[in-house]
Amino acid sequence: MAASVDGFIARHDGSVDWLDTPDSFPEGEVLSQECLDEFLASIDCYIMGSHTYEKALCFESQNLGWPYGEKPTYVLTSRSLPKSRASVQFYCGDLGRFVNDHLRPAFRSIWVVGGANVCHSCLKLGLADEIRISIVPTMIGCGIRFFKEIGNDLPLHLVEMKAHASGIVELRYETRK
Secondary structure (H helix, E strand, O other): EEEEEEOOEEEEOOOOOOOOOOOOOOOOOOOOOOHHHHHHHHEEEEEHHHHOOOOOOOOEEEEOOOOOOOEEEEOOOOOOOOOOOOEEEEOOOOHHHHHHHHHHHHHOOOEEEEEHHHHHHHOOOOOOOOEEEEOOOOOOOOEEEEEOOOOOOEEEEEEEEEEEOOOOOOEEEEOOO
C-alpha cells in the first residue's frame, strides 16, 4: 500500500492525485519494468475491497489498463458491482474462513491490494504475514488512514527497506504472531 508520510492512503473523496510526486532522490533505486514484472509474477492472487475495485475500473476506463492481469482477483463486497473480466470474483462472508479454507490451500502468494478496511480486517484477524508500505514524500493532512485501531499490539520485523529515485521509501515487515 502506498501512504503519505502522515499515514493516509487517499483523500476523503478517494482520490490519489498526490501519488505523483515531483520529488527525486538521486541515490535511490530506479524502479525498472523488469523488477516490477518480477514482483507481479510472484503474486498468485489478489484480494481487494469494493472501493479499490471501483478505482481500478476507473483507471481501466481511462485507458490506464488493468494492473492485475488475468490472475484471480477476489473483491470483498456486499454490493452488486459490474464484473469486468472472468478473473474477478466477488465474495461476501467470513474473511478468515475464506482466506484460510479457500485461498491459502490454492495460492502461495495472496496479495491484499486494499483498501484500508480490508487491510484492517486482515491485520485484526491475523491473516497478514507481511506488510509492505511505500511512503510517498508528501503530507496530505487528512483523508483515509492506512491503519485503523486493531485493538492489540502487532510486533513487526523489518525485512527490507529501499529508497527509490522518486523519493518513495519502501518498507517490508514480517508480522510476528
